[in-house]
Amino acid sequence: MAYLLWLFTGIFGGHRWYLGKRWSALAMSVGGVYFALPTATFLYGKEPIHAIYTDILFEFLNRPQ
Numbered sequence: 001m002a003y004l005l006w007l008f009t010g011i012f013g014g015h016r017w018y019l020g021k022r023w024s025a026l027a028m029s030v031g032g033v034y035f036a037l038p039t040a041t042f043l044y045g046k047e048p049i050h051a052i053y054t055d056i057l058f059e060f061l062n063r064p065q
Contacts, residue, residue, distance in 0.1 A: 011036060 006015035013028025038052050 002015045002018050005018050009015065011028070012032040013025040016025035016028055
């Protein structure tokens with residue numbers, strides 16, 4: 001089962017969550033999102049990579065408390 005999860009959710013650490021390795025799974029999940037979001041946007045040409053990070057940071061800092 002872990003191999004199937006690795007095959008389909010490898011970059012996001014799905015197989016590590018399944019095996020109970022929480023900290024490495026969390027690191028892979030965060031790293032996967034950090035890598036996949038700008039890469040996908042860059043490949044589809046919607047907007048530059050730095051603009052995505054700027055928008056995410058702006059929304060995070062200006063969210064209602």
